[in-house]
Amino acid sequence: MTDWTPAHIQARFATLNTWRRAGVRAPHKPLLLLFALGRILRGEPRLVRFGDVERHLDGLIAEFGPPRKHTRGRARYPFWHLCNDGLWELPQRAAIIAGGLDRSNEPPIAVLREARGGFPEALHLQLVAQPWLCVTLIEQLIAGHFPASYREDIRAAIGVPHSAFHAKVLAEQVARAMRFAAPRDPAFRKALLDMWSGRCAVCGFEARYADRPFGVEAAHIKWHAAGGPDTPDNGLLLCVLHHRALDRGLLGLRADNTIKIAPGVHAEGVARQRLVDFDGRPLGDGGPAPALDPAFIAWHDAQVYRCR
Ligand SMILES: [Zn+2]
Structure with a gap:
């Protein structure tokens, strides 16, 4: 019995x-949990049928997940496999397993679409x-x-009521949560301001x-959340x-420190000038650009950049 x-x-x-x-990057499970937490804050029931939320979850993974092919349809992965982490429950799970799983240890999609999932009941009660x-x-x-x-974009996408972040009673708790983010080095911003002469690169x-x-702003190429350093x-x-x-992305x-714009970006007029037209241009407008570590650029390219 877990003590929640x-x-x-x-x-x-x-x-x-x-x-x-x-x-x-594998944000599929975190995105499912965020989605489910948003449901709780809106007072929705514990269990939800996968077929009813599949499109919404696929959309979250496509928007905030890594730029891989076949992102569509991957919502089934966390909805099924998060059970192994003990934070998710499908009441019909045993019956579904008895019916047979595929090579990825997942049920046929038609079966999963009829299944309902949610936080385990004891956890759900604590969260509510x-x-x-x-x-x-x-x-x-x-x-x-x-x-x-x-x-802000994730909060909006999971439908968290804005009021949830403003209630006074929450302020201290949110402050506590923010400490989960690794502390920022103010010297990082200062170094970048000096290095780029105060101008957007x-x-x-x-x-x-x-x-x-x-x-x-001081931007990380390899995300701080992914262990990228403040250098x-x-x-x-x-x-x-x-x-x-x-x-x-x-x-x-x-x-070679030139800029590229993802092929899927559509922008006209001033937006084209401020985004698309920088494709192929050098950072720092061709002046002597500070040395960037190619390993961090390669990480961003593989994990964040929207190559399609
Ligand atoms: Zn700029």
Whole structure:
């Protein structure tokens, strides 16, 4: 019998951070858990039929998951296999197994679509009774598997009520959850500001207010959540737009420090000028660019860049 104390629940969710092996991203299980936590905060029932949520889950994996082929249809993976982590339950699981599994140890898709899944009941009751814990777990999962720039988009995609993040009673708990994110090195931002002369490495954007830079951010090429270091050879100074584009994989880097824009990006007018037209241009507008570690560029290329 599992004792679902808040500390135990947080620890169990944290052990999902196994994807750091070899730096390969596997956010399928975290995305299913985020989806299910959003359901709890909206007061929806514990169990949900896979066929009813498959499209939504596939969409989450396609939008926030790695840029692999065959991403569509992969929602069945976490919905079935998360049971092994003890955080998910399919009441008909034994009967489904008796009916036969395929080579991936998964049931036929038609069978799975009729199955219902959800948090184990004892865990579900704890989560329903403690919405602050759900919020804490959401922040913990996002911080553990994605860059900070994904937070708002993931919260919106899983339908977390905005009010959940503003209630005073939650403030301390959210602050606690944020500590799951590794502490940031302020020297990283300073080094990048110096190195790139305060200008976005892609577009040259530079603005100051009260003599402080505005609208430029320190971006990691290999994500901090994936173990990327706070060193200038893993960083770019980017404006807000190009930081988002890098983190979402719409903007990538070639080994010769030129910029590439994902082929799926469609933009016209000013958006074309600010995004697509940088394809093929050198970082830092052709000036002497700081040395970036090719290993971090290769990681971003394999795990984040939207090559299709
Ligand atoms: Zn820019």
